[in-house]
Amino acid sequence: MALQFSPDRTLAMRKPKSPEANRARILAAAxxxxxxxxxxxxxxxxxxxxxxxxxxxxxxxxxxKEKLYLSVLQQAYAEIREAENELRLDDLAPLExxxxxxxxxxxxYVAHEYFVRLVVSENQxxxxxxxxxxxxxxxxxPIVERLSAVIERGRAAGLFRSDIEPLDVHMAIAALGMxxxxxxxxxxxxxxxxxxxxxxxxxxxxxxxxxxxxxxxSTRAAARSRAH
Amino acid sequence: MALQFSPDRTLAMRKPKSPEANRARILAAAxxxxxxxxxxxxxxxxxxxxxxxxxxxxxxxxxxKEKLYLSVLQQAYAEIREAENELRLDDLAPLExxxxxxxxxxxxYVAHEYFVRLVVSENQxxxxxxxxxxxxxxxxxPIVERLSAVIERGRAAGLFRSDIEPLDVHMAIAALGMxxxxxxxxxxxxxxxxxxxxxxxxxxxxxxxxxxxxxxxSTRAAARSRAH
Amino acid sequence: MALQFSPDRTLAMRKPKSPEANRARILAAAxxxxxxxxxxxxxxxxxxxxxxxxxxxxxxxxxxKEKLYLSVLQQAYAEIREAENELRLDDLAPLExxxxxxxxxxxxYVAHEYFVRLVVSENQxxxxxxxxxxxxxxxxxPIVERLSAVIERGRAAGLFRSDIEPLDVHMAIAALGMxxxxxxxxxxxxxxxxxxxxxxxxxxxxxxxxxxxxxxxSTRAAARSRAH
Amino acid sequence: MALQFSPDRTLAMRKPKSPEANRARILAAAxxxxxxxxxxxxxxxxxxxxxxxxxxxxxxxxxxKEKLYLSVLQQAYAEIREAENELRLDDLAPLExxxxxxxxxxxxYVAHEYFVRLVVSENQxxxxxxxxxxxxxxxxxPIVERLSAVIERGRAAGLFRSDIEPLDVHMAIAALGMxxxxxxxxxxxxxxxxxxxxxxxxxxxxxxxxxxxxxxxSTRAAARSRAH
DNA sequence: AATGAATGAGGGTTCATTCAT
DNA sequence: AATGAATGAACCCTCATTCAT
Numbered sequence: 001m002a003l004q005f006s007p008d009r010t011l012a013m014r015k016p017k018s019p020e021a022n023r024a025r026i027l028a029a030a031x032x033x034x035x036x037x038x039x040x041x042x043x044x045x046x047x048x049x050x051x052x053x054x055x056x057x058x059x060x061x062x063x064x065k066e067k068l069y070l071s072v073l074q075q076a077y078a079e080i081r082e083a084e085n086e087l088r089l090d091d092l093a094p095l096e097x098x099x100x101x102x103x104x105x106x107x108x109y110v111a112h113e114y115f116v117r118l119v120v121s122e123n124q125x126x127x128x129x130x131x132x133x134x135x136x137x138x139x140x141x142p143i144v145e146r147l148s149a150v151i152e153r154g155r156a157a158g159l160f161r162s163d164i165e166p167l168d169v170h171m172a173i174a175a176l177g178m179x180x181x182x183x184x185x186x187x188x189x190x191x192x193x194x195x196x197x198x199x200x201x202x203x204x205x206x207x208x209x210x211x212x213x214x215x216x217x218s219t220r221a222a223a224r225s226r227a228h
Numbered sequence: 229m230a231l232q233f234s235p236d237r238t239l240a241m242r243k244p245k246s247p248e249a250n251r252a253r254i255l256a257a258a259x260x261x262x263x264x265x266x267x268x269x270x271x272x273x274x275x276x277x278x279x280x281x282x283x284x285x286x287x288x289x290x291x292x293k294e295k296l297y298l299s300v301l302q303q304a305y306a307e308i309r310e311a312e313n314e315l316r317l318d319d320l321a322p323l324e325x326x327x328x329x330x331x332x333x334x335x336x337y338v339a340h341e342y343f344v345r346l347v348v349s350e351n352q353x354x355x356x357x358x359x360x361x362x363x364x365x366x367x368x369x370p371i372v373e374r375l376s377a378v379i380e381r382g383r384a385a386g387l388f389r390s391d392i393e394p395l396d397v398h399m400a401i402a403a404l405g406m407x408x409x410x411x412x413x414x415x416x417x418x419x420x421x422x423x424x425x426x427x428x429x430x431x432x433x434x435x436x437x438x439x440x441x442x443x444x445x446s447t448r449a450a451a452r453s454r455a456h
Numbered sequence: 457m458a459l460q461f462s463p464d465r466t467l468a469m470r471k472p473k474s475p476e477a478n479r480a481r482i483l484a485a486a487x488x489x490x491x492x493x494x495x496x497x498x499x500x501x502x503x504x505x506x507x508x509x510x511x512x513x514x515x516x517x518x519x520x521k522e523k524l525y526l527s528v529l530q531q532a533y534a535e536i537r538e539a540e541n542e543l544r545l546d547d548l549a550p551l552e553x554x555x556x557x558x559x560x561x562x563x564x565y566v567a568h569e570y571f572v573r574l575v576v577s578e579n580q581x582x583x584x585x586x587x588x589x590x591x592x593x594x595x596x597x598p599i600v601e602r603l604s605a606v607i608e609r610g611r612a613a614g615l616f617r618s619d620i621e622p623l624d625v626h627m628a629i630a631a632l633g634m635x636x637x638x639x640x641x642x643x644x645x646x647x648x649x650x651x652x653x654x655x656x657x658x659x660x661x662x663x664x665x666x667x668x669x670x671x672x673x674s675t676r677a678a679a680r681s682r683a684h
Numbered sequence: 685m686a687l688q689f690s691p692d693r694t695l696a697m698r699k700p701k702s703p704e705a706n707r708a709r710i711l712a713a714a715x716x717x718x719x720x721x722x723x724x725x726x727x728x729x730x731x732x733x734x735x736x737x738x739x740x741x742x743x744x745x746x747x748x749k750e751k752l753y754l755s756v757l758q759q760a761y762a763e764i765r766e767a768e769n770e771l772r773l774d775d776l777a778p779l780e781x782x783x784x785x786x787x788x789x790x791x792x793y794v795a796h797e798y799f800v801r802l803v804v805s806e807n808q809x810x811x812x813x814x815x816x817x818x819x820x821x822x823x824x825x826p827i828v829e830r831l832s833a834v835i836e837r838g839r840a841a842g843l844f845r846s847d848i849e850p851l852d853v854h855m856a857i858a859a860l861g862m863x864x865x866x867x868x869x870x871x872x873x874x875x876x877x878x879x880x881x882x883x884x885x886x887x888x889x890x891x892x893x894x895x896x897x898x899x900x901x902s903t904r905a906a907a908r909s910r911a912h
Numbered sequence: 913a914a915t916g917a918a919t920g921a922g923g924g925t926t927c928a929t930t931c932a933t
Numbered sequence: 934a935a936t937g938a939a940t941g942a943a944c945c946c947t948c949a950t951t952c953a954t
Contacts, residue, residue, distance in 0.1 A: 019938065038352060041268030044924060055924070056940060065924065119414055120348060124266060127413030139418050167419060168435050174415075175407030176400060182410065183402070185355030186347050190367050191395055207396050211443045218442045247913080272949060283949070284915055293949065475934080494808055496725030500928060511928070512936055521928065575870050576804060580722060583869030595874050623875060624891050628860060630867070635859030638866065641811030642803055643858075646823050647851060663852050670902045671895045703917065728945060739945070740919060749945065 023061050025051045030058075031072045035114035038121040039069055039129065070133045073122060076115050077139055083108060084143045094154030098216065099209050101147060106177040106205045110197045116181045144170050151216070160216045169216065176208040251289055253279045258286075259300045263342035266349045267297055267357065298361045301350060304343050305367055311336060312371045322382030326444065327437050329375060334405040334433045338425050344409045372398050379444070388444045397444065404436040479517055481507045486514075487528045491570035494577045495525055495585065526589045529578060532571050533595055539564060540599045550610030551669065557603060558668050562633040562661045566653045572637045600626050607672070616672045625672065632664040707745050709735045714742075715756045719798035722805040723753055723813065754817045757806060760799050761823055767792060768827045778838030782900065783893050785831060790861040790889045794881045800865045828854050835900070844900045853900065860892040 029050035033042045044055045044065055062068035087104060089097040109116050122130055130136045147166050154160035179187075184195035193199065257278035261270045272283045272293055290296040315332060317325040337344050350358055358364045375394050382388035407415075412423030421427065485506035489498045500511045500521055518524040543560060545553040565572050578586055586592045603622050610616035635643075640651030649655065713734035717726045728739045728749055746752035771788060773781040793800050806814055814820045831850050838844035863871075868879035877883065 022938090037268060038266055040265060043922080045922075054940065056926085056942095057938085059925065060939070117352065120352060120410065123411055123413045124345065124348060124352070125413075127417055130414060130417055137417060141418060144419065167421065168432075170419075171407065171415070172404065172435075172439055174411070175403045178411070179399065179403030179406060182348065183351055183406070185351045185353075186358065187399070187402070189355060189358055189365060190369060191372065191398075193395060204396075207400075211400055211439060214443045214446045215439045218446065271947080273947075282915065284917095284951090287950070288914065493724060494722055496721060499926080501926075510936065512930090512938095515929070516935065573808065576808060576866065579867055579869045580801065580804060580808070583873060586870065586873055593873060597874060600875065623877060624888075626875075627863065627871070628891075628895055630871070631859045631863030632856065634867070635855065635862060638804065639807055639858070639862070641807045641809075642814060643855070645811055645814055645821060646825060647828065647854075649851065660852075663856075667856060667895060667899045671898045674898045674902065706917090727943080729943075738919065740921095740947085741917085743946065744918070 019061075022051075022053070022057075026053065026058055026061060026068075027071060027075060030068050031076065031114055031118070034069055034072050034121065035117040039125050042069075066129060066132075070129055070136065073118060073130065074133070074135055076118050077136070077141070080108060080112070080115060081141060084141065084146070087146065089146055089150055094150055094157060094159055095213065095217075097150040098147075098154070098213060101143070101150070102173050102177075102209045102212050103205060105143075105173050106180070106208055109177045109181045110201060113181055113196065116178055119178075120182055154216065161218060164216060169212065172212060172215070173208070176211065180204060247289075250279075250281070250285075254281065254286055254289060254296075255299060255303060258296050259304065259342055259346070262297055262300050262349065263345040267353055270297075294357060294360075298357055298364065301346060301358065302361070302363055304346050305364070305369070308336060308340070308343060309369055312369065312374070315374065317374055317378055322378055322385060322387055323441065323445075325378040326375075326382070326441060329371070329378070330401050330405075330437045330440050331433060333371070333401050334408070334436055337405045337409045338429060341409055341424065344406060347406075348410055382444065389446060392444060397440065400440060400443070401436070404439065408432060475517075478507075478509070478513075482509065482514055482517060482524075483527060483531060486524050487532065487570055487574070490525055490528050490577065491573040495581055498525075522585060522588075526585055526592065529574060529586065530589070530591055532574050533592070533597070536564060536568070536571060537597055540597065540602070543602065545602055545606055550606055550613060550615055551673075553606040554603075554610070554669060554672065555665050557599070557606070558629050558633075558665045559661060561599070561629050562636070562664055565633045565637045566657060569637055569652065572634055575634075576638055610672065617674060620672060625668065628668060628671070629664070632667065636660060703745075706735075706737070706741075710737065710742055710745060710752075711755060711759060714752050715760065715798055715802070718753055718756050718805065719801040723809050726753075728752075750813060750816075754813055754820065757802060757814065758817070758819055760802050761820070761825070764792060764796070764799060765825060768825065768830070771830065773830055773834055778834055778841060778843055779897065779901075781834040782831075782838070782897060785827070785834070786857050786861075786893045786896050787889060789827075789857050790864070790892055793861045793865045794885060797865055797880065800862055803862075804866055838900065845902060848900060853896065856896060856899070857892070860895065864888060 026047065030042075030047045033047045033050065036042070037046075042065075044058060047068075048055050048058060058068060062071060084104075087100060089100065092100060144166060147170055151160055151164075151166050151169065155162050181196050184198075187193065188195045195204075254275065258270075258275045261275045261278065265271070265274075270293075272286055275296075276283050276286060286296060290299060312332075315328065317328065320328060372394060375398055379388055379392075379394050379397065383390050409424050412426075415421065416423045423432075482503065486498075486503045489503045489506065493499070493502075498521075500514055503524075504511045504514060514524060518527060540560075543556065545556065548556060600622060603626055607616055607620075607622050607625065611618050637652050640654075643649065644651045651660075710731065714726075714731045716734065717731045720726070721730075726749075728742060731752075732739050732742060742752060746755060768788075771784060773784065776784060828850060831854055835844055835848075835850050835853065839846050865880050868882075871877065872879045879888075
């Protein structure tokens with residue numbers, strides 16, 4: 001997904017022929033702006049500026065700031081869902097499949113920081129806008145079903161603990177991957193460590209793989225002892 | 229520890245006697261406002277409204293919106309640092325000490341959501357304001373040193389792996405605890421699970437304890453096999 | 457006579473076959489909108505919305521907002537003129553004929569509030585648009601001629617005073633009937649009395665009949681004494 | 685009440701010393717604008733322009749367009765109430781007192797067209813704003829009480845009919861006086877008669893006096909015969 | 913030490929109209 | 934004959950800040 005447009009490409013055309021392209025350009029610019037500044041602070045003018053159009057045109061296409069924002073959110077989720085569909089987990093042994101899921105997720109967040117920022121932004125807004133959009137409320141990310149299937153295979157092979165909920169595994173993967181992006185500035189500053197797409201990404205990703213696989217693969221006995 | 233602690237602790241009192249109290253009230257109101265809406269979207273007027281004062285007075289006390297924000301951030305970090313200082317880890321066995329750290333961190337985030345929101349907000353702003361404040365750039369949170377000491381004790385006792393960096397442990401603890409708060413709205417909506425201070429907090433906290441202790445306590449051999 | 461007649465009589469039908477029908481639908485919707493909000497505040501978009509067409513189409517049919525408005529005004533006057541033509545005054549004794557005129561006028565205003573609102577609106581605009589339309593400037597409402605004829609009959613029969621101008625009679629009838637509709641909200645609120653189509657319409661109409669007939673029927677001597 | 689300001693008087697002063705004067709100037713300008721164009725069509729910018737200030741300042745003083753409008757309405761009603769208080773009806777015989785009330789009302793509307801236009805405008809808006817203002821909802825215009833007292837005196841003296849409600853008398857007076865102003869443009873155009881403050885004001889006012897006095901003074905028997 | 917007054921900039925949205933097709 | 938696309942202007946309101954007192 002190309003978020004960075006060369007402004008020159010569109011500067012000349014006053015009246016773009018295709019409204020589809022216009023819509024897409026606005027959506028891309030809005031994605032950047034909303035990801036960059038959050039819903040409230042994002043400016044319709046800034047979005048217009050990024051696309052060489054006007055606020056009026058944006059409202060013509062999307063109706064309002066909130067509707068535009070919801071379109072952005074919807075597309076962002078659609079994109080990650082699409083990417084998740086590309087994973088070929090059935091070809092891999094359970095352990096390798098988990099590793100792939102973790103690495104995919106970790107890398108996706110690093111490569112698509114805008115997605116992470118949008119999700120964070122929506123959470124900072126307490127999910128206000130998501131609540132109002134039936135389409136977004138109905139969202140479900142297939143990654144958890146895939147994850148469940150892999151875990152089931154692993155359990156059948158005696159490789160994974162059976163007292164761990166797949167959703168908790170997903171949460172751990174998401175949390176550890178997101179944190180790398182969401183907290184890169186404060187964490188980086190306070191602990192002097194490069195985060196996000198900077199520094200030793202491979203190492204930090206490997207740590208997450210390690211955490212998740214260790215957890216999933218530990219024996220039940222050990223788990224019991226940890227719980228008092 | 230009091231759950232759901234509100235920073236706006238002086239909202240009830242109307243006309244404070246001293247300028248000190250005035251300053252404190254403004255700081256408390258600003259904490260709430262900045263946490264609630266983020267830096268850009270926060271309104272000086274709203275802060276004034278929460279304190280029965282005026283925008284002019286706030287500028288008189290703090291100089292500008294950004295300086296006020298930095299004061300808020302500084303105090304928020306000072307408060308968690310203080311709380312971390314209360315932990316009495318030396319009295320505990322390594323394993324129990326780690327458990328206490330994880331639970332403390334998890335609970336602190338749940339109870340002090342405003343702190344989490346401020347940190348997220350500053351990261352969404354890419355650390356812009358933190359960078360400009362020498363005091364904040366010099367921030368250090370003692371928790372990592374305490375954590376290091378505990379891990380060292382655990383290693384000496386042959387309980388913990390020795391190839392894990394304490395900072396990575398802290399990151400895992402912070403990530404898993406923060407995610408519970410930061411992503412409660414989207415995650416909750418998409419996966420139909422109560423997050424944050426709602427739902428089965430104890431279970432979710434126990435999951436985090438389990439993840440961290442399993443990881444720390446796994447054998448080196450197992451770890452080696454996981455890294456290809 | 458149908459009380460509460462709505463000009464928006466075709467709102468239900470969706471896609472009309474002929475451009476004629478389209479024009480009529482737009483006119484009806486425009487009547488409602490202009491009556492409801494006044495010329496300036498009326499929105500071409502709202503009119504388009506009421507007809508499931510677009511602003512562009514309306515301009516295509518009518519040329520501009522003002523031309524549309526003038527068409528609306530013209531039709532509104534044409535309609536009351538038509539209704540006035542239905543009165544069969546020659547069959548009635550002078551006194552009864554006057555009563556019928558008063559009651560017709562009073563009821564017409566109550567039932568066709570949109571007409572009253574359009575007239576008021578045009579007056580609030582100081583007749584700007586009417587002035588520009590030759591057709592509207594040439595408007596004549598036959599009611600006054602009919603009224604004159606009745607008064608003449610009444611005078612010949614010695615029933616009515618002869619020093620009263622028919623136009624003043626018409627003005628009194630119109631004023632008293634219009635006020636009931638035009639000032640229903642402020643008058644109703646301030647004096648706690650239901651106005652317009654609500655409350656005791658029959659009583660209020662009877663008051664107007666009483667006023668007009670008393671005035672017309674009073675003796676010249678009495679009138680002279682009243683004028684100092 | 686001076687609605688027409690010489691703009692020169694205030695053009696030089698950038699920062700008026702007295703906020704009171706500023707408030708008054710804005711209120712005066714707003715009165716003119718709202719009376720001229722109605723609530724919806726009135727422009728905050730135009731009001732600002734009339735006072736050499738800015739929209740922001742007006743909002744600073746009045747909070748919003750609607751609050752400003754309500755202040756205008758309130759002042760307009762306060763002014764007519766004040767004027768009504770100046771009437772010295774007790775010194776006059778009942779018949780003369782009624783004549784004075786009719787003439788006062790008629791003249792007030794002619795001289796204070798802005799008041800009539802505001803009232804009409806609020807009615808065109810269906811009383812929306814008045815409903816929201818407790819102060820305006822509580823309005824009562826003392827003229828009706830004065831009128832009642834005079835009518836009572838007249839009845840006691842055997843001069844007036846006793847089956848007429850004072851409120852209906854007030855309504856007739858108001859209706860006939862208002863119509864002269866409110867419908868001056870359409871009525872004038874259609875019937876070629878000067879209305880409002882133009883033409884033979886004295887004659888038209890005398891007609892209203894005649895109508896009201898004739899009605900009030902007619903015998904009961906006559907009235908009975910008119911009601912079928 | 914403290915504050916009411918004032919303001920320029922920018923916020924999102926609605927508007928009537930134009931124009932190429 | 935009819936319409937989707939596009940736009941510049943104007944709409945009301947909120948903002949953080951300045952300044953005289």
